[in-house]
Amino acid sequence: MRKKIVAGNWKMNKSFQEAEELIEDLLDLMEDNALENPEMVICTPFPYLELATDMTDESLISVGAQNVSEHESGAYTGEVSASMLNSIGLNYCIVGHSERRKYFNESSQLLKEKVDVLLNHNIQPIFCCGELIEEREKEIHFDIVKTQITESLFHLNKEAFENVVIAYEPVWAIGTGVTATAGQAQEMHAFIRNLIKEQYGEETANNISILYGGSCNAKNARELFANPDVDGGLIGGASLKADDFYHIYKSF
Numbered sequence: 001m002r003k004k005i006v007a008g009n010w011k012m013n014k015s016f017q018e019a020e021e022l023i024e025d026l027l028d029l030m031e032d033n034a035l036e037n038p039e040m041v042i043c044t045p046f047p048y049l050e051l052a053t054d055m056t057d058e059s060l061i062s063v064g065a066q067n068v069s070e071h072e073s074g075a076y077t078g079e080v081s082a083s084m085l086n087s088i089g090l091n092y093c094i095v096g097h098s099e100r101r102k103y104f105n106e107s108s109q110l111l112k113e114k115v116d117v118l119l120n121h122n123i124q125p126i127f128c129c130g131e132l133i134e135e136r137e138k139e140i141h142f143d144i145v146k147t148q149i150t151e152s153l154f155h156l157n158k159e160a161f162e163n164v165v166i167a168y169e170p171v172w173a174i175g176t177g178v179t180a181t182a183g184q185a186q187e188m189h190a191f192i193r194n195l196i197k198e199q200y201g202e203e204t205a206n207n208i209s210i211l212y213g214g215s216c217n218a219k220n221a222r223e224l225f226a227n228p229d230v231d232g233g234l235i236g237g238a239s240l241k242a243d244d245f246y247h248i249y250k251s252f
């Protein structure tokens with residue numbers, strides 16, 4: 001059975017002290033109520049990753065990064081490699097977030113390289129895909145998502161692909177307070193699962209976790225997660241408050 005996952009994407013927020021407080025609060029909330037399924041993941045900024053892995057070491061909380069270099073090592077000032085992330089015990093890394101596609105011009109080809117380098121170092125990519133509002137209005141949202149997934153993931157063999165987590169994040173829903181309806185989310189998630197089925201077969205399709213992201217919060221999570229093909233969420237704003245994030249985690 002596929003894993004359910006609630007992952008927090010902190011983006012570029014919080015001081016070191018605030019990060020420590022938030023993790024402490026989450027650990028307190030999780031103390032008596034931690035579940036194997038869903039898995040809670042926090043994707044913190046780079047400077048707090050080691051703090052996060054240390055603090056959560058004996059808990060069921062997993063830690064992820066928000067970005068990785070496509071290069072193995074060497075003269076790439078300012079970059080962080082997958083082997084570095086692996087060496088501090090990370091489980092996950094977000095790849096292809098729309099903010100990185102937009103502000104850092106990350107292309108499908110580059111994302112493919114990032115996916116490869118993560119898998120080579122045993123880190124599960126949380127691969128984001130999703131359409132712009134104009135693309136939905138033109139009714140090409142399925143084509144857009146299909147292209148994103150095909151170009152950056154479908155070169156993988158089945159065994160490697162089974163370590164990928166997909167996050168469908170309609171760009172118009174990210175940070176806007178406008179959420180996809182439960183119906184829109186389910187429709188796209190079922191479409192994605194079917195693409196995977198065509199490429200890798202039914203068993204693989206059934207084992208891949210497909211998360212929803214975009215203004216998912218403590219109020220709407222339950223309805224979104226009730227969909228058969230929605231296996232959890234990638235949560236931005238609402239992951240910055242322990243109570244809200246924990247509430248989402250308990251929304252299955």
Ligand code: PGA
Nearest residue numbers: 174175214215235236237
């Ligand atoms: P949001 O962000 O929950 O603040 O909309 C989601 C994301 O960008 O991953």
